[in-house]
Amino acid sequence: MLSLEELSKQRRRLEESWDHFLRDPRAAGNSSIRSVVLESWSRCVQSGVDPRRKATDISLKEDQIKDILQYSQLYELSFPILQDLSLQVKETGYLVTLCDPKGHILFLDGDRQVLKKAERMNFVVGADWSEQSIGTNAIGTCLEVGQPVQIFAAEHFCVGVQDWTCSSAPIRDPISRDIIGVVDVTGLWRDSQPHTLSMVTMACGTIQSRMNQQIAGARLELSEHYQQTQQRYPGNGVMALDAAFHPVAVNEEARRILRRHSxxxxxxxxxxxxIHAALFASRSPSVDEGMYEVTLEECGIRVVVEEVQWSGRRVGYLLILRPMGSQKTAGGPTVAWGGVIGRSPEILSVISRCDVVAHTDVPVLLLGESGTGKELFARGIHQAGPRRNGPFIAVNCGALQKDLLASELFGYAPGAFTGASKTGKAGKFEEAQNGTLFLDEIGEMPPEFQVHLLRVLQEREVVRLGSSQPIPVNARIIAATHRNLEEMMRRGEFREDLYFRLHVVSLTIPPLRDRRGDIPLLIDHILDQLSKRYHIPRPGLEPEVFDFFVHHYPWPGNVRELKHALEYAVLFCNRVITWRDLPETLRKAAFGDSGRSLTPYVSNVVSTPGDPRPALERSTARPAPRRALPGAVEAVPASKLEPTPESGANPGPVDAAADRQQLLQLLEEVGGNLSEAARRLRIARTTLYRRLDRYGIRKHLKIE
Known part of the structure; x- marks a missing residue:
């Protein structure tokens, strides 16, 4: 490290060289100035940058920055590394920034006193630090040369920045190799340290490594989706594209279709x-935004386009091709199932059978617990079948009063009863003409009314209340219930003849606990929807919470309960969903009624479907290792940057209280000296900061 006297001499030499350059840029060839700086000064002169500038411009407004950060994968992946870096440099008088490829500051943290001084030159979030705006500086020059750069004092082109030293390194897209961002560490020139550039370069390397992992994971997801789609739709052309629309896989049937028809x-x-414009620029609406159908008239081909999502982002597309003149088969692709999230064998089996019955007109009875998504499957059958252009009418039989059931389903004639409309009213059967009528919770229908429903199903006609004129109806019937209709028949609560009329084909939607492999995908999808709905950055989950969701909680309310639990948590969490952000019912399931830590830790519990005992009374066998949900749903991984055994440990609910108490006791013993506390724990000081922040100790106690 250079002494202050040496730094002062160096600064004076640079100021003289800078002054000579401004007087005669052509004579600078013999200067001792580094070539990267001299070339940057020349670019500044050519761009007309004013060397007398004292501050740069603020180009991005607060709402623009919020929109960028909400959907920025770079920011999401960089955030824990930047936090860790800022903790390291805070006490050294430095600031840490992340900039976009145009030089706009998106993240800024560091020493508070230095931050105030930096505001004078508009070194703030949203400011433009490109060379074109503020001349030679590490951020802008790094973007120009594409290499790590350190700029000291009067090496800066504009006089308002010459009291500073800065070190920047680029972050590149793993595929295109384009620069997508810059990490910068900036401080006052007196605090200049030669190793700062190495530290910044290492941080960028860590971010780059995380991005490479993301790309590899995205490619794996796309590949798996491609293979499953081929299996799901045999005989169809299938083509996989990455997010940049580059083909990555094409099956032989797709090649054959294209050769023959184009x-x-x-x-x-x-x-x-x-072709690109036809497929992606003019999307047509569908049941689900992630799947739609396009007709390419010039090629004579119909294409179902399915977006492939991973970690809440689109990572590619699947194109499912078939000739325009071909008949749609039961195994052909439709947009009907885009809203069903899951790729477990259990859910794919149900979708496959639904696809088969969709192309018939037989009644379907959907069985399954509350919250499994029976209406979603009913809509899928409707969309996949020949009645897709007709109406889909849903009726919750359990929500209607007995005296209103007949008028709602069958309608009524003018003046049929007091308060009736003078023009009469069509019932749900008539509204569903040439479409589908979905009778949800059919098990709740009163026995005395079931005979009337049976007659309509047999005769295919309805008679409105107050009328004697039969009206022909042509609607497909799909019914659903969470109740055991066979047991109800034995008790005389459900008519046997109606049961067999509805039970031509019955399909059981599996409960969430029986398809746990789909829970990470559902979490990913739901969090993505919630972040868009509430216009907030997409939160992550602590590892223990994620493990509890995926492996242990029985989800009696199924997908509906998962959605509500995550929505509750998203509203109360601070970027990461922790135990305290969960609804009370889930906390009790993990900790017991006391709300305090219990033994054994819930991760040792394997939940058994249908077992009514409290979770902690069941097996204590260790669960199988889980596959971590990638990206934002994986817990904040800052601790992974330090490979000490303690640094990666994140206490579970059982250990948390004890861990907090031990930390408080240790801080009391060392008199609040964090360096000594970290030394005794044999962990990095930054790791200690994270543990203190996790338990809210730093903000409540007066420690160093």
Missing amino acids: GREVEQWWDNER
């Missing part, structure tokens, strides 16, 4: 901007 190979066919 006369071109896949590569030639795809190298056509009109």
Whole structure:
């Protein structure tokens, strides 16, 4: 490290060189100035940058920054590394920033006193630190040369920045290798340290590594989706594209279809901007935003386009191709199932059978617990079948009063009863004409009314209340219930003849606890929806909470309960969902009624479907290792940057109270000296900070 006297001499030499350059830029060739700086000064002169500038411009407004950060994968992946870096440099008088590829500051943290001084030159979030705006500086020059750069004092082109030293390194897209951001560490020139650039470069390397892992995970997800789609739709052409619309996989059937109907190979066919525009620029609405159908008239091909999501982001597309003149088979693709999240064998089996019955007109009885998504499957059957262009009418039989049931389902004639409309009213059967009528909670229908429903199903006609004129109806019937209809028949609560009329095909929607492999996908999907709905950054989950969700909690309310639990948590969490953010019912399931830590830890519990005992009374066998949910749903991984055994440990609910108490006791013993506390714990000081913040100790206790 250079002494202050040495730094002062160096600064004076640079100021002289800078002054000579401004008087005669052409004579600077013999200067001792580094070539990267001299070339940058020349660019500044050519761009007309005023060397007398004292501050840069603030280009991004607060709402613009919020929108950028909400959907920025770079910010999401960088945030824990930047936090860790800022903790390291805070006491050294430095600031840490993350900038976008245009030089706008998106993240800024560090020493508070230095932050105030930096505000004078608009070194703030939203400011433009490109060379074109504020001349030679590490951020802007790094973006220009694409290499790590350190700029000291009067190496800065503009006089208002010459009291500072800054070190920046670029972050590149793992595939295109384009610069997508810059990490910068800035401080006052007197605090200049030669190792700062190495530290910044290492931080960028860590971010780059995380991005590489994300890309690898996204490619794996796309590949798995491609393979499953081929299995799900045999005989169809299938083509996988990455997020940049580059083909990554094409099956032989797709090649055959394209040769026959377009006369071109896949590569030639795809190298056509009109095809891209037709497929992606003019999306047509569908049941689910992630899946839609496009007709390519010039090629004579119909294409179902399915977006592939991973970690809340689109990572690619699947194109499912078939000729325009071909008949749609039961195994053909539709947009009907885009809203069903899951790829477990259990859920794919149900979808496959629903696809088969969708192309018939037989009544379907959907069985399953509350919250499993029976209406979603009913809508899927409707959308997948020939009645998709007709209405889908849903009726909750359990929500209607007995005296209103007949008028709601069958309608009524003018003046049929006091208060009736003078023009009469069509019932749900008539409204569903040429479409589908979904009778939800059919088990709640009163026995005395079931005979009337049976007659309509047999005769295919309804008679409105107050009328004797039969009206023909042509509607497909899909019924659903969470109750055991066979047991109800034995008790005389449900008519046997109605049961067999509805029970031509019955399909059971599996409960969430029986398809736990889909829970990470559901969490991912739900959090993405919630972040968009509430316009907030997408939160993560602590590992213990994630493990509890995926492996242990029995989810008696199924997908509906998972949605509500996550929505509750999102409203109260601070970027990461922890135990305290969960609804009380889930906390009690994990900790017991006392709300305090119990033994054994809930991660040792394997929940058994249908077992009514409290979770902690069941097996204490260790669960199988889980596959971590990638990206935002994985817990904040800052601790993973330090490979000490303690640093990666994140106490579970059982250990948390004891861990907090031990920390308080240790801080009392060392008189609040954090360095000594970290030394005794044999962990990095930054790791200690995180543990103190996790338990809210730092903000409540007066410690160093």
